[in-house]
Amino acid sequence: xxxxxxxxxxxxxxxxxxxxxxxxxxxxxxxxxxxxxxxxxxxxxxxxxxxxxxxxxxxxxxxxxxxxxxxxxxxxxxxxxxxxxxxxxxxxxxxxxxxxxxxxxxxxxxxxxxxxxxxxxxxxxxxxxxxxxxxxxxxxxxxxxxxxxxxxxxxxxxxxxxxxxxxxxxxxxxxxxxxxxxxxxxxxxxxxxxxxxxxxxxxxxxxxxxxxxxxxxxxxxxxxxxxxxxxxxxxxxxxxxxxxxxxxxxxxxxxxxxxxxxxxxxxxxxxxxxxxxxxxxxxxxxxxxxxxxxxxxxxxxxxxxxxxxxxxxxxxxxxxxxxxxxxxxxxxxxxxxxxxxxxxxxxxxxxxxxxxxxxxxxxxxxxxxxxxxxxxxxxxxxxxxxxxxxxxxxxxxxxxxxxxxxxxxxxxxxxxxxxxxxxxxxxxxxxxxxxxxxxxxxxxxxxxxxxxxxxxxxxxxx
Amino acid sequence: xxxxxxxxxxxxxxxxxxxxxxxxxxxxxxxxxxxxxxxxxxxxxxxxxxxxxxxxxxxxxxxxxxxxxxxxxxxxxxxxxxxxxxxxxxxxxxxxxxxxxxxxxxxxxxxxxxxxxxxxxxxxxxxxxxxxxxxxxxxxxxxxxxxxxxxxxxxxxxxxxxxxxxxxxxxxxxxxxxxxxxxxxxxxxxxxxxxxxxxxxxxxxxxxxxxxxxxxxxxxxxxxxxxxxxxxxxxxxxxxxxxxxxxxxxxxxxxxxxxxxxxxxxxxxxxxxxxxxxxxxxxxxxxxxxxxxxxxxxxxxxxxxxxxxxxxxxxxxxxxxxxxxxxxxxxxxxxxxxxxxxxxxxxxxxxxxxxxxxxxxxxxxxxxxxxxxxxxxxxxxxxxxxxxxxxxxxxxxxxxxxxxxxxxxxxxxxxxxxxxxxxxxxxxxxxxxxxxxxxxxxxxxxxxxxxxxxxxxxxxxxxxxxxxxxxxxxxxxxxxxxxxxxxxxxxxxxxxxxxxxxxxxxxxxxxxxxxxxxxxxxxxxxxxxxxxxxxx
Numbered sequence: 001x002x003x004x005x006x007x008x009x010x011x012x013x014x015x016x017x018x019x020x021x022x023x024x025x026x027x028x029x030x031x032x033x034x035x036x037x038x039x040x041x042x043x044x045x046x047x048x049x050x051x052x053x054x055x056x057x058x059x060x061x062x063x064x065x066x067x068x069x070x071x072x073x074x075x076x077x078x079x080x081x082x083x084x085x086x087x088x089x090x091x092x093x094x095x096x097x098x099x100x101x102x103x104x105x106x107x108x109x110x111x112x113x114x115x116x117x118x119x120x121x122x123x124x125x126x127x128x129x130x131x132x133x134x135x136x137x138x139x140x141x142x143x144x145x146x147x148x149x150x151x152x153x154x155x156x157x158x159x160x161x162x163x164x165x166x167x168x169x170x171x172x173x174x175x176x177x178x179x180x181x182x183x184x185x186x187x188x189x190x191x192x193x194x195x196x197x198x199x200x201x202x203x204x205x206x207x208x209x210x211x212x213x214x215x216x217x218x219x220x221x222x223x224x225x226x227x228x229x230x231x232x233x234x235x236x237x238x239x240x241x242x243x244x245x246x247x248x249x250x251x252x253x254x255x256x257x258x259x260x261x262x263x264x265x266x267x268x269x270x271x272x273x274x275x276x277x278x279x280x281x282x283x284x285x286x287x288x289x290x291x292x293x294x295x296x297x298x299x300x301x302x303x304x305x306x307x308x309x310x311x312x313x314x315x316x317x318x319x320x321x322x323x324x325x326x327x328x329x330x331x332x333x334x335x336x337x338x339x340x341x342x343x344x345x346x347x348x349x350x351x352x353x354x355x356x357x358x359x360x361x362x363x364x365x366x367x368x369x370x371x372x373x374x375x376x377x378x379x380x381x382x383x384x385x386x387x388x389x390x391x392x393x394x395x396x397x398x399x400x401x402x403x404x405x406x407x408x409x410x411x412x413x414x415x416x417x418x419x420x421x422x423x424x425x426x427x428x429x430x431x432x433x434x435x436x437x438x439x440x441x442x443x444x445x446x447x448x449x450x451x452x453x454x455x456x457x458x459x460x461x462x
Numbered sequence: 463x464x465x466x467x468x469x470x471x472x473x474x475x476x477x478x479x480x481x482x483x484x485x486x487x488x489x490x491x492x493x494x495x496x497x498x499x500x501x502x503x504x505x506x507x508x509x510x511x512x513x514x515x516x517x518x519x520x521x522x523x524x525x526x527x528x529x530x531x532x533x534x535x536x537x538x539x540x541x542x543x544x545x546x547x548x549x550x551x552x553x554x555x556x557x558x559x560x561x562x563x564x565x566x567x568x569x570x571x572x573x574x575x576x577x578x579x580x581x582x583x584x585x586x587x588x589x590x591x592x593x594x595x596x597x598x599x600x601x602x603x604x605x606x607x608x609x610x611x612x613x614x615x616x617x618x619x620x621x622x623x624x625x626x627x628x629x630x631x632x633x634x635x636x637x638x639x640x641x642x643x644x645x646x647x648x649x650x651x652x653x654x655x656x657x658x659x660x661x662x663x664x665x666x667x668x669x670x671x672x673x674x675x676x677x678x679x680x681x682x683x684x685x686x687x688x689x690x691x692x693x694x695x696x697x698x699x700x701x702x703x704x705x706x707x708x709x710x711x712x713x714x715x716x717x718x719x720x721x722x723x724x725x726x727x728x729x730x731x732x733x734x735x736x737x738x739x740x741x742x743x744x745x746x747x748x749x750x751x752x753x754x755x756x757x758x759x760x761x762x763x764x765x766x767x768x769x770x771x772x773x774x775x776x777x778x779x780x781x782x783x784x785x786x787x788x789x790x791x792x793x794x795x796x797x798x799x800x801x802x803x804x805x806x807x808x809x810x811x812x813x814x815x816x817x818x819x820x821x822x823x824x825x826x827x828x829x830x831x832x833x834x835x836x837x838x839x840x841x842x843x844x845x846x847x848x849x850x851x852x853x854x855x856x857x858x859x860x861x862x863x864x865x866x867x868x869x870x871x872x873x874x875x876x877x878x879x880x881x882x883x884x885x886x887x888x889x890x891x892x893x894x895x896x897x898x899x900x901x902x903x904x905x906x907x908x909x910x911x912x913x914x915x916x917x918x919x920x921x922x923x924x925x926x927x928x929x930x931x932x933x934x935x936x937x938x939x940x941x942x943x944x945x946x947x948x949x950x951x952x953x954x955x956x957x958x959x960x961x962x963x964x965x966x967x968x969x970x971x972x973x974x975x976x977x978x979x980x981x982x983x984x985x986x987x988x989x990x991x992x993x994x995x996x997x998x
């Protein structure tokens with residue numbers, strides 16, 4: 001049992017070891033070429049930069065429902081898995097997100113005084129598991145809470161793996177306004193999506209239990225992997241059949257010299273899945289079962305008929321089979337930023353960002369202070385509220401030794417050293433973590449683009 | 463542009479602190495934080511236990527389900543029927559084989575050649591079949607009844623090939639023709655005649671036979687020098703009849719084995735109950751196909767139940783019962799017997815009707831005109847009809863089950879509540895108690911406290927006993943920790959349900975009707991608060 005609980009926790013933690021979908025610190029790291037990923041109108045700090053594999057690796061995790069601390073409590077010096085406490089901490093819908101990305105190639109270059117060009121090839125994996133509170137509540141609190149009510153027990157899964165090739169640029173309209181756009185060609189690798197998931201358990205006043213389900217889960221690029229006869233090396237071209245398009249749009253506007261606003265929409269697009277399509281369905285007309293107890297008539301006759309339970313499995317076994325092609329959207333994001341230049345090397349930033357994907361809107365609010373120590377070192381400290389998480393102190397560091405630029409930035413990083421300092425271990429940090437992401441890499445950068453250097457408009461207008 | 467060194471110190475200071483902090487820790491994680499020892503939860507489970515819509519027929523024992531009937535107005539009644547078909551009287555009429563040895567003298571003489579046959583000698587006989595005590599006047603034989611005719615000359619055949627013996631039974635006729643049969647000495651001296659479908663008209667078993675010696679045409683002169691005798695055998699064998707008429711004598715056939723009708727409808731539930739049925743009926747119908755005066759003497763004729771003396775069922779007509787006889791062969795006559803104490807019989811709440819009888823025929827008679835066909839029989843049909851219309855108190859249903867919850871952790875159940883909803887159209891209310899006992903049947907405790915047992919409330923009825931309004935009982939019965947503790951210790955569970963019919967407003971028990979469309983809708987559920995603590 002102990003192993004099972006640990007395994008379950010580890011599985012959740014595995015989901016947890018990749019990172020949040022929204023990055024809050026990186027968009028303020030203006031010295032990094034990757035800043036344009038958050039707003040294509042952001043201008044890279046270097047006239048030319050190139051990234052090879054390893055130039056940008058990202059992982060993120062978020063869980064809006066609970067932390068490890070919500071799961072355990074110490075009672076009389078005994079560590080107890082406290083399910084009541086866990087239930088109290090959970091949201092109605094608990095989203096556990098994991099997200100990994102890696103640049104295969106990236107290029108940015110200043111084409112003219114007004115225009116920057118960017119290109120990237122990036123592999124992305126996005127996973128999201130929705131666990132309804134009722135699912136755990138049913139086991140933790142029992143069925144009584146649902147008398148004359150309904151428990152929604154259906155988890156939902158979204159899993160998306162694809163490679164994007166993006167080509168974009170920013171164009172300086174005038175000294176205040178810059179527009180940017182990036183067009184992306186997408187190749188889907190694998191997908192699992194929940195089109196419909198309903199698994200309801202209702203109890204009547206007489207405790208009669210009704211279970212009904214409706215499910216439509218679609219997958220691409222997964223089912224064949226179960227077959228021992230499938231040779232992925234021979235059939236790798238199958239994975240190129242899932243095509244998609246997306247676009248990033250952005251703009252920045254400088255207001256009274258020191259204040260710059262930015263707005264962007266990222267990953268506005270979709271992928272049409274055609275390879276290895278396989279679906280799992282439950283027909284709501286069939287997947288319905290009511291248990292009112294044992295039949296008194298049969299009991300009086302000395303009979304016990306368990307056949308009603310035999311039908312359960314057949315009613316709730318999904319019908320599976322090949323399906324037609326389908327389309328899924330990308331997790332779309334918006335970033336609204338404001339950066340105020342306090343001093344020449346110090347800026348304060350504020351950001352509202354949000355992700356919308358398959359019925360969920362996840363907002364985040366960030367405040368940051370960014371400091372450049374000369375051209376060599378750039379730092380950023382941020383505070384983010386997102387995912388019902390309020391303890392996210394982020395940090396970023398870039399070391400610019402052109403042509404090499406090393407950087408590391410993430411959200412909810414700074415509590416790690418604080419935890420070490422106060423508790424001598426990372427336990428306090430990890431156990432209360434709901435939100436974490438980290439991006440790191442090594443860029444090759446050339447030619448610092450000095451601010452307002454050779455700008456196509458007067459430095460100041462009267 | 464390079465920053466002055468003095469402006470870089472904050473960065474290096476912070477970085478140094480962070481790095482120092484990381485490296486100063488022996489282990490980044492304290493694994494003891496993840497070594498869970500227990501898992502705790504306190505779920506409250508509400509689960510349905512049982513449901514059902516029960517009618518009166520569902521409450522009646524399975525063995526009696528086939529006896530449940532419904533009147534056109536929906537009133538349920540129990541109908542039991544047992545019919546005994548007896549052919550004892552017919553089987554009593556057995557007729558033994560009967561043989562007659564006759565002699566026909568053949569005087570000496572000269573037989574001249576002749577072209578046509580003539581009777582040489584003859585004799586007419588009056589014979590008695592000798593049946594007793596039957597004195598038959600008519601019998602129609604079944605196929606298989608045979609008459610053997612034998613011929614032998616003593617000392618020898620005086621005229622071989624000239625004589626034939628002719629037997630004529632004018633009283634034995636088939637299709638209007640009397641029985642005639644010839645045999646010759648040459649043909650072996652015998653013949654077998656099937657009497658099937660012959661009707662013999664007898665005079666108290668007597669019949670007439672004529673034996674004739676026929677001289678056949680012959681071309682030579684035959685001289686019979688010495689007196690000779692023709693010995694004739696008439697043998698009746700395997701006598702059986704299609705019908706017989708006459709007087710069969712005074713007889714007392716064997717006693718009929720004991721007959722019973724089991725009334726399991728209420729099992730032992732009515733053992734100590736006081737019940738009263740409004741219109742019960744007992745009917746004894748006797749159908750006779752015998753044309754004779756017969757009586758049935760019932761002894762005993764009573765109802766029985768466990769732990770009680772049998773109660774005799776009293777006849778309203780004399781016992782032995784005189785059975786009506788049909789006027790003609792092939793007809794039937796029905797006799798119905800009434801009873802004097804029907805209400806008392808059912809108030810007794812019988813579990814069994816128990817009876818035995820014997821028949822008598824021609825009692826005290828020395829003559830008469832009886833008839834009996836081979837297929838004749840007497841049917842004795844006892845029917846018991848019990849409309850479920852009445853009143854009852856003190857009906858107790860008890861059953862005992864073995865239980866063993868020792869594998870479960872009692873401490874996991876903190877408290878429980880039994881939830882019962884019963885919407886009852888039946889005029890029957892019930893109180894349930896579950897007793898808990900140890901292995902030896904010694905009571906430990908009961909599940910329900912006083913006042914908690916009234917799980918089913920009876921419906922109210924009109925003055926005619928029909929449904930007025932259903933009784934609704936929505937009851938939550940908390941089960942205390944002590945009761946639960948007893949439940950886990952118990953090894954036997956004795957379920958006892960005490961029921962009565964509905965009371966009226968004055969607390970009296972009116973006569974109530976149980977109709978087929980009256981149902982009791984019961985839903986039982988359990989709400990239990992668990993305290994789960996699992997060692998990991």
